[in-house]
Amino acid sequence: MNEIRLFKIGELSELFNVSVDSIRYYEKVGLLHPIRNTNNYRLYTVDDVRVMNTIRELLDLGFNTNDILKFEQDRTLSHMINMLEDEEKAIDTQMALLQKKKNGIHERLVSIHQALSKDTSETITLQHFPQRECMKIVDGDMPDVLINYTLAHFHKDNLEQTSTIGVCDCYVLDMNAINQEGNDYRTKAVFFYAPHLPLQTNDILPEGDYLTLAYRGGFHKSLHLVPKMLQYAKEHHLKVLGDPIEFCHIDRYETSHIDEYLIELEIRVS
Incomplete structure (x- = not known):
């Protein structure tokens, strides 16, 4: 029988290159669910590791902690598709605004030169x-x-x-x-x-x-x-x-x- 792998908070911090305080914050908002050993130390499961991977990826894509928490509370394919589609639309809007700003800067430079x-x-x-x-x-x-x-x-x-x-x-x-x-x-x-x-x-x-x-x-x-x-x-x-x-x-x-x-x-x- 395979032994269930558990991780101390320091191991999780080193694995994902984040601070211990960040991990405690993710626990506080309900993203991570460590168990306590007999010495009352936090121990994180492989599912917590999966959640940390999800947190890292979705933060990189522009989602915030609340978005990630809502997904973890309703982790379905339709939820993920809707999240990605909404973020894609938001990025398109941001890109259009940035392009407008860039055009304005370019036009001013043309005028000055x-x-x-x-x-x-x-x-x-x-x-x-x-x-x-x-x-x-x-x-x-x-x-x-x-x-x-x-x-x-x-x-x-x-x-x-x-x-x-x-x-x-x-x-x-x-x-x-x-x-x-x-x-x-x-x-x-x-x-x-x-x-x-x-x-x-x-x-x-x-x-x-x-x-x-x-x-x-x-x-x-x-x-x-x-x-x-x-x-x-x-x-x-x-x-x-x-x-x-x-x-x-x-x-x-x-x-x-x-x-x-x-x-x-x-x-x-x-």
């Missing part, structure tokens, strides 16, 4: 742009310090999160007025533009020819670069059709170093 590829030598060029959709959040002058508050309020009212990292915050400039700080033009409107990211849009930039110029550094440079662009338009017999726009490809949302800012100025002409 594309901005960094721009010629920032402050050379004026004439470019043709198609109609561009954007999200206007302010139609009028807006102090710079209130932009983030206004954006947060816009999010709240529209129940949709709007990205800022890798997205252009853009300012329609009033050439006839300087802001309170004296370092940039006042604004006539504020909008966000994101060709690589999903964006809730409510306005458009018209198709047409635009004088463009890109620079690195603070917004104060626009004060002398916009007149330079207007003079260029005059010398090349171009009619100015709209106000200058600052496209802030890289600014406070991506860096605190002003010398890393990358601003593009555009003026629509014909």
Whole structure:
């Protein structure tokens, strides 16, 4: 007659490379059922070893202790199939969310790297742009310090999160007025533009020819670069059709170093 094999708690701990406290916890929640010898020491059976194998495997698959306990209390094939199918669905959902996050990160990187590829030598060029959709959040002058508050309020009212990292915050400039700080033009409107990211849009930039110029550094440079662009338009017999726009490809949302800012100025002409 074969002798029934029993295991001390230390043997079980070493066999499964888990702490003694973990084994005691599994006993406490009802997963393990040791017997006591004459000296009141815990002794674990081969079925406890089976349960430990099950615990290890199901924990690795993402199940928690309560899931495992419910299975041990109703250890049937249908229960196991349902457990695995439910976990598979949960993993599919998690993978979809992770893929969405990965896409968002990739799109932001594309936007930033594309901005960094721009010629920032402050050379004026004439470019043709198609109609561009954007999200206007302010139609009028807006102090710079209130932009983030206004954006947060816009999010709240529209129940949709709007990205800022890798997205252009853009300012329609009033050439006839300087802001309170004296370092940039006042604004006539504020909008966000994101060709690589999903964006809730409510306005458009018209198709047409635009004088463009890109620079690195603070917004104060626009004060002398916009007149330079207007003079260029005059010398090349171009009619100015709209106000200058600052496209802030890289600014406070991506860096605190002003010398890393990358601003593009555009003026629509014909």
